[in-house]
Amino acid sequence: MTMESGALAAIQRQIQWNRLIAVVEEQAQTMIRTAFSTTVREAGDLSAGIFDLQGRMLAQAVTGTPGHVNSMAESVGHFLRKFPAETMKPGDHYITNDPWLGTGHLHDLTVVTPAFLRGRIVGLFANTAHVIDVGGLGMGPEGRSVFEEGLYIPIVKCFDEGRANETFFDFLRAGTRTPAELEGDVYSLCACNEAGARRLVEMLDEFGMDGLDLLAEHVFESSRRATLAEIAKLPRGTYRAAIRSDGYEAPVTLAAAMTIGEGEIAVDFAGTSPLSGRGINVPPAYCRAYSCFGIKCVVAPEVPNNWASLAPFRMEIPEGCILNAPRPYPVSVRHVVGQLLPDLMMGCLHGAVPERVTAEGSSALWNPPLRGGAQVSGPAAEVEDFEIITFNSGGTGARPGADGLDGTAFPSGVRTMPVEATENVAPVVFWRKELRPDSAGPGRTRGGFGQIMVIGAKGDAEFAVNAIFDRVANAPRGRDGGMDGAAGWVGLDDPNGTPLRTKGFQVVPKGRRLVLKLPGGGGMGDPRGRDPALVRRDVADGLVSEEAARDIYRL
Known part of the structure; x- marks a missing residue:
């Protein structure tokens, strides 16, 4: 040739x-x-x-x-x-x-x-x-x-x-x-x-x-070579990080030691919390999936995702930890823990390439499964039976050179569902869905804003929510002097603002509505270094209060 x-x-x-x-x-x-x-x-x-x-x-x-x-x-x-x-x-x-x-x-x-x-x-x-x-x-x-x-x-x-x-x-x-x-x-x-x-x-x-054999050989060899070239640019060493989840019975700690070596990146999850008795456990394939994604976002984002570009990333997941659930442990909402893993990987990589990672974000989706009708209220039901899930997101973490994204799903990447689409297939009403002021973590670049949502059944009938929320007791953390994003909150719209449990099946009584306050992303860098024009823009938009502009950003 x-x-x-x-x-x-x-x-x-x-x-x-x-x-x-x-x-x-x-x-x-x-x-x-x-x-x-x-x-x-x-x-x-x-x-x-x-x-x-x-x-x-x-x-x-x-x-x-x-x-x-x-x-x-x-x-x-x-x-x-x-x-x-x-x-x-x-x-x-x-x-x-x-x-x-x-x-x-x-x-x-x-x-x-x-x-x-x-x-x-x-x-x-x-x-x-x-x-x-x-x-x-x-x-x-x-x-x-x-x-x-x-x-x-x-x-x-x-x-x-x-x-x-x-x-x-x-x-x-x-x-x-x-x-x-x-x-x-x-x-x-x-x-x-x-x-x-x-x-x-x-x-x-x-x-x-x-x-496909010849094409597969080209794809795999090109991807492997490109990924290894990116790994070779990183400083060798072992970098550690930990992150906290609200958990179910007790808070959960996810710990990782990332070793950047010759031709591979290995992550050891020793020190991670043990298995839960409830469905927040993570099967090992899901742990590997989001861990690899978090690494790839920083190390080799331009290399197409395939078998060969994932092969240099190796996970060591101890038996008995919440990230290595064996059959038949419950795993239904493995995402509330598993979707924190990219933030954990970036925490490790912050020690190696701090200029390439983001602050922590809302991370885990806020996707409440809603149920109503006779299966919740029995013969007194005022709406037909329904079962629906709606996907929503808080803010992402601040980036080194740009603010975080508002109400955006990272790391899952799913789209926020239009409220009209959900209202069209179930007897529910979204009374409020808007950005949450002062929820973004302040910083030189700020985090993304979370959301406020108010949801009810038609006629304010009784319905139920199977809560699967996180980042309520453990807010997304800022980096490099940036401040934390606002923690989440879940409760009722009654005069006392009655809080609900962040996880588990709960009934929203007749006449009441479900209130969700989604977390904001953490900030990055000293807030006093933020461009004053950007702070004034956020104040004019009603996203940052005048008090926060004065007390935090020193305007």
């Missing part, structure tokens, strides 16, 4: 790689357009990707959450161990929601589908979606084991050569409060994988390719 032909081949491989990312993004968008659950079509709580026949992720969609994507990166190998690639047929679709083989809790369905070119299997498409209900206690921390948390689906075929597994769908419909939505979501997951498979075949035909 001449130098010129070698350069052309490299350019062509890059074009093919970009096309592959477009294929999986269309896969994800098909799911959003066809999904039944608002968690998918409105919030984008999903993932989509393509894998080689060894179960290694080649490319992921731009749309999706790191917890789903990076957990799913491990899950396809589990599918292949039960159903080897050579046994798969066109029209087959495989499914599970096993928290230890999928993405961490029963509310996530993962579907794997083979792709065929002229009768020969050439790759695998996988996706994950968070559905509204899988029965059991519902999405909340109250379960004492995973068996109480909902319908448990092992790795099975949901479609066999294009024919629906009716026995599977009978069990599925019988095990949920929302049978039409859940069945529709499974069909959506399969449809989006089929859309990806069709586009892949078109791509292979267009480029005259007979498979």
Whole structure:
């Protein structure tokens, strides 16, 4: 091969790689357009990707959450161990929601589908979606084991050569409060994988390719080399950090020692709190998913996410700690702890590259599952039965050169759900949803603002919330002299402002509404160094009080 032909081949491989990312993004968008659950079509709580026949992720969609994507990166190998690639047929679709083989809790369905070119299997498409209900206690921390948390689906075929597994769908419909939505979501997951498979075949035909092997070799080698080059720029050493979660029975400490070595970054979670008796435990794949994401955001953000770019990050998760939950520990709301891990990773990296990390943010989603009707109030119910989840976020941490983002989901990346979409499918009313003044941690660059939300049932009827909130007793911390963001608060709108527990099933009585005050992000740098014009802008916008401008920013 001449130098010129070698350069052309490299350019062509890059074009093919970009096309592959477009294929999986269309896969994800098909799911959003066809999904039944608002968690998918409105919030984008999903993932989509393509894998080689060894179960290694080649490319992921731009749309999706790191917890789903990076957990799913491990899950396809589990599918292949039960159903080897050579046994798969066109029209087959495989499914599970096993928290230890999928993405961490029963509310996530993962579907794997083979792709065929002229009768020969050439790759695998996988996706994950968070559905509204899988029965059991519902999405909340109250379960004492995973068996109480909902319908448990092992790795099975949901479609066999294009024919629906009716026995599977009978069990599925019988095990949920929302049978039409859940069945529709499974069909959506399969449809989006089929859309990806069709586009892949078109791509292979267009480029005259007979498979993905050569492209996979290029993707993996380029990604590995680029990631190692970024690691080589970091100062060697071991860096430590810790972060506190509100927990359930007691506060939780997450501790980490990050060692930056030759060709790898290893994280040891020794010193982390033990397992909980409630559903805030984190399966190890979910721990690895968000830890890798937090590292990658700082170390190699420009390198595409795939098997090879994740391989240099190694996690040592001690047995018996809350980040290494064994089966059958309850894990339903593993995100309230797991989504703090990127902040923990940045705490470690602050010791190595302080100019590249952010302050702590609200981190864990504030996504209250709401329930009402006879299942809460019995014969006295004033609204029809409903089960709904709405996704909302506080502020992100300040960045070294810019303020944090207001009401934005980091690290999950899901979209905030429009209140109209939720009100359209459930008898609830959002009476208030606005930015929360003085919630952003002051600093040279300030944190993002949290939100204030007031939610009620129609007619102010009785309803219930399965609280899954954090950052109430432990506010997001600032860095480098920046101040903490405001802590969260959850309670009722009565004259006394009665607080509710931050975790667990609770009833909002008739005539009352649920009040949520979401945390703000921590600030970065001395607040007295902030541009006075920016402080005045925030005061004019009603986001920073005159008292805070005078007492904190010294204006």
